[in-house]
Amino acid sequence: xxxxxxxxxxxxxxxxxxxxxxxxxxxxxxxxxxxxxxxxxxxxxxxxxxxxxxxxxxxxxxxxxxxxxxxxxxxxxxxxxxxxxxxxxxxxxxxxxxxxxxxxxxxxxxxxxxxxxxxxxxxxxxxxxxxxxxxxxxxxxxxxxxxxxxxxxxxxxxxxxxxxxxxxxxxxxxxxxxxxxxxxxxxxxxxxxxxxxxxxxxxxxxxxxxxxxxxxxxxxxxxxxxxxxxxxxxxxxxxxxxxxxxxxxxxxxxxxxxxxxxxxxxxxxxxxxxxxxxxxxxxxxxxxxxxxxxxxxxxxxxxxxxxxxxxxxxxxxxxxxxxxxxxxxxxxxxxxxxxxxxxxxxxxxxxxxxxxxxxxxxxxxxxxxxxxxxxxxxxxxxxxxxxxxxxxxxxxxxxxxxxxxxxxxxxxxxxxxxxxxxxxxxxxxxxxxxxxxxxxxxxxxxxxxxxxxxxxxxxxxxxxxxxxxxxxxxxxxxxxxxxxxxxxxxxxxxxxxxxxxxxxxxxxxxxxxxxxxxxxxxxxxxxxxxxxxxxxxxxxxxxxxxxxxxxxxxxxxxxxxxxxxxxxxxxxxxxxxxxxxxxxxxxxxxxxxxxxxxxxxxxxxxxxxxxxxxxxxxxxxxxxxxxxxxxxxxxxxxxxxxxxxxxxxxxxxxxxxxxxxxxxxxxxxxxxxxxxxxxxxxxxxxxxxxxxxx
Numbered sequence: 001x002x003x004x005x006x007x008x009x010x011x012x013x014x015x016x017x018x019x020x021x022x023x024x025x026x027x028x029x030x031x032x033x034x035x036x037x038x039x040x041x042x043x044x045x046x047x048x049x050x051x052x053x054x055x056x057x058x059x060x061x062x063x064x065x066x067x068x069x070x071x072x073x074x075x076x077x078x079x080x081x082x083x084x085x086x087x088x089x090x091x092x093x094x095x096x097x098x099x100x101x102x103x104x105x106x107x108x109x110x111x112x113x114x115x116x117x118x119x120x121x122x123x124x125x126x127x128x129x130x131x132x133x134x135x136x137x138x139x140x141x142x143x144x145x146x147x148x149x150x151x152x153x154x155x156x157x158x159x160x161x162x163x164x165x166x167x168x169x170x171x172x173x174x175x176x177x178x179x180x181x182x183x184x185x186x187x188x189x190x191x192x193x194x195x196x197x198x199x200x201x202x203x204x205x206x207x208x209x210x211x212x213x214x215x216x217x218x219x220x221x222x223x224x225x226x227x228x229x230x231x232x233x234x235x236x237x238x239x240x241x242x243x244x245x246x247x248x249x250x251x252x253x254x255x256x257x258x259x260x261x262x263x264x265x266x267x268x269x270x271x272x273x274x275x276x277x278x279x280x281x282x283x284x285x286x287x288x289x290x291x292x293x294x295x296x297x298x299x300x301x302x303x304x305x306x307x308x309x310x311x312x313x314x315x316x317x318x319x320x321x322x323x324x325x326x327x328x329x330x331x332x333x334x335x336x337x338x339x340x341x342x343x344x345x346x347x348x349x350x351x352x353x354x355x356x357x358x359x360x361x362x363x364x365x366x367x368x369x370x371x372x373x374x375x376x377x378x379x380x381x382x383x384x385x386x387x388x389x390x391x392x393x394x395x396x397x398x399x400x401x402x403x404x405x406x407x408x409x410x411x412x413x414x415x416x417x418x419x420x421x422x423x424x425x426x427x428x429x430x431x432x433x434x435x436x437x438x439x440x441x442x443x444x445x446x447x448x449x450x451x452x453x454x455x456x457x458x459x460x461x462x463x464x465x466x467x468x469x470x471x472x473x474x475x476x477x478x479x480x481x482x483x484x485x486x487x488x489x490x491x492x493x494x495x496x497x498x499x500x501x502x503x504x505x506x507x508x509x510x511x512x513x514x515x516x517x518x519x520x521x522x523x524x525x526x527x528x529x530x531x532x533x534x535x536x537x538x539x540x541x542x543x544x545x546x547x548x549x550x551x552x553x554x555x556x557x558x559x560x561x562x563x564x565x566x567x568x569x570x571x572x573x574x575x576x577x578x579x580x581x582x583x584x585x586x587x588x589x590x591x592x593x594x595x596x597x598x599x600x601x602x603x604x605x606x607x608x609x610x611x612x613x614x615x616x617x618x619x620x621x622x623x624x625x626x627x628x629x630x631x632x633x634x635x636x637x638x639x640x641x642x643x644x645x646x647x648x649x650x651x652x653x654x655x656x657x658x659x660x661x662x663x664x665x666x667x668x669x670x671x672x673x674x675x676x677x678x679x680x681x682x683x684x685x686x687x688x689x690x691x692x693x694x
Contacts, residue, residue: 012078018548022255045071048244049078056084061450064088079109083118090122091430093445098122113143117152124156127441128538132156139339147177151186158190161647163198166190166316171203174210184217192221193647196228205229205256212259214422219263223605226260227268233257241281252296261303265310267608269591274313279304279347282338286344287324293340302370307379310417312610313348316584322349332358351378388495389488392504396511402532403482403508405620409578410483414462417489421467428473431521435550435688439643441651442663444690446548448520452476456519458509458541458560459527463490466502469523477502478515509537518546525554526684529623535633542637547693551639557681558624559674562599565624567617570595578618583610586617627671630685641665645686653677 043051052067068085071078082105091097099122105115113433115608120135136153139146154169171182188211196204208225211217234257237250249444251257266272282301286293308315325348328341337360345354351374355361361379366372398407429437431453436443453475460466460479463486469477479502481487487504494502507514509524509531522541528534534555545551558565576582589595590602625633634641643665651664657676658669674680 014481020611039556045074045076045078047175048074049076049081052081053084056088059450061088061091077108079105079112081105082108083112083115086118086122090118090125091433092447093432093436093443095122095436095443099126111142113139113146113149116142117146117149120149121152123664124159125154125436125440125443129156129160143526146175146178147180150176151180151183154190155186155362158194161649161652163194164200164419167194167199169202171207174207181216182427184211184214187211188217188219188221190313191225191317192223193649194224196225201229209256212256212263216422218421219419220265220605222260223264223267226256226264227266227271230254230257230260231266231268232647235270235274238278241278248300249296252299258303262306265605265608266307267605269602271583272608274317275304275307277314280309280318280321282376283321283324283328283344283347286340287327298339298343298368299370301328301340301343301347302374305374306377308347309350310419311608312413313580314584314587314608314610314613316347329354329357332649334359337361337364339366339368343371343374346374346378348590350382351375352382355379385488385492386483388491389484392484392487392491392506395505395507396514398482398508399560400508400510400532401588402530403510406530407482409614409620410461410481411485412612414483414486414489415611415615416462416464417609417611418462418464418493421652422466423467423499424470427471429471431475431550432475434471435642438645439688442643442665444642450474452684453521454478454517454519455521455523456480456512456517456541456544458522458524460504462494465523465525466490466494466499467497470499470501472521478505478517478519479503480505480507480509480512480515482508483504505674510540510542512540515544517544518550519544520546521552523552525552525686528553529625530619530621531623532621534623538633538637542639542691545691547691549691550642551689551691552687553689554684554686555630556618556622556624557674557685558626559678561624562678562683563598564617564622567595567598567601568619568622570598571617576618578614578620581616583613587613625685627667627674627685630687631667634689639689640692642668642688642690644670645688646680650677650680 018336033303048067049071052064052279053069055061055064055067063090065085068081068088071081082101084107086098086101089095089101099119102115102119102122104120105112108116116135116139120132120139122130123135124131131152133156136149136156139149140153143149150169150173154166154173155161157166157169160166165192170183170190173183174187187207191207191211204225208222208229211222212219233249237248241248260266266275282293282297282304325345328345331337332345337358342351342361342364345351351361364375365523366375398404431448432444432446451474453472455469455472455477457465457469457477457479460481461483463479466477466479469475479487479490481490481504484506487506491504494504505515509527522545524537524541528537531537539551541551561595571586576586587607590598590607593599601607604616633639634638643663654661654670654673656666657673658664658666661669664670
């Protein structure tokens, strides 16, 4: 698997910056009008246009296209026809034609706000950012409360580097329509990729509070903004806690901070040290019965327990704490089971693993809502995964030695653990639009029509990558993985989110031919480089990819992971086995400065949870590649490189070096660029390729 959060780079389960255009304006719904142009009675112009719009509204794109083309060929100068047809052209990658069609709509009706809005989106896809800004501002001038125009203006301004203006546009969109769902993942990603110090602080606090209340976004993307606003405040309050317990009220009354503890791995050494020390002091108070834990303190312990659970108890602890925890377990067995004892134990162990020692945990009741949520998180959900694992479909066998070792790793440490995310319930794109958003400024022109899209996620892990594929229109998805534990985690999340177009299967990539399917799209990000022979895995995937199909790969960079390679070499030299104690001890050596040449690991998000740190430095197998090796591999397998998934600022910088490479697909240039900027692919090389037809 790949690292999940490394210096703002892309993740396996959630690829690089995306835009999710709002569906193009389709006019008023005029009811069901049936027009048959072959009948003796000639339908009216209005009837034909309305029929085209009806097909479009119902998602029947081939029929809508046929009717729009008929209207245009007949010389119907209707602004809606040209604007809507532009949307279809954009969806299949015909961006220049889409621009012309949109401009025709504006020529017919200059004050048609939706056409200016659509043109702005098309121009952004074409990389004409200044022109895109002008078009979107024109749409807003005509229609000031057009929320989607403010939203997409924010996206354009972000790409132009006008961060505060972009932020204000996002906020204006929310102000106009607070119920729109597509804004929140976009602004979350904006905050992930932006320097929070460049944004208005009070507005940033407002939006962070709003986002942390939601349960349909990736909260981990808020870590930079959260730490910027609250890190020092949390540390200041907690450092006083030892002498003045009343200070905890300041934290408990700050809902943003409590939600942050519950939903974001904080990824900061000072915060980790402060929370580790505080956990020790609270445990000491409880074991010594120094003073009754009050309601506010209990609420904080519960929040800390959720933070510890999501770090998978990567924080170090003393032998005294270990003895104290075992004493508290015995107290619970002896009948002293209460919220306080259970909550402090859940700061050291996941509660479901204590059920054999404390059987009464399963039937313990509480009226405290936060405590109920803790029990759900640490007992009910893991037990549900264990139950689901019994019914995971299995195909073939896992005989390869390295596959067996990797399977064992992820059975023990499913990766990554995630709690919430956006599953694109109301925001669907054609696969062409989705790929073009990733590979911009390059674009593909491919009309896949309205047929069902067959997608394979090869190495789907705990399901975050599957969540991303919910972005695709008309998609049926199969997710495969070696690990039953990872798949049962994914199945629980799929069930919770009521996703019904995904089938999960436990199997080895080496045996994917047993699926007896051919796929339009295969995504395998952060997987092949953990196989004994990545090229053998690639060939297995290509064997089930349709001609002209699309493949999304994620592979480690040799240059960007020099420090990881050094860490792995050190771990191997010490013969450290990949167990919890060794991972914690290794981290402490890095944190203390004993391994000063590995200091860069401290800035890596994966360093801050146990399974992620194991994945980062202790993985059973890792290959790394150079861009030249990528190029050779793609050539030998007849794959066309379509483009890297990278933040807009990186692509803008590349453009300064190589302005002649308009599509940014020259891998030799990218090799030179990486030499100058070796952290560019710190996460991975994430890229799309297409399978050439023989």
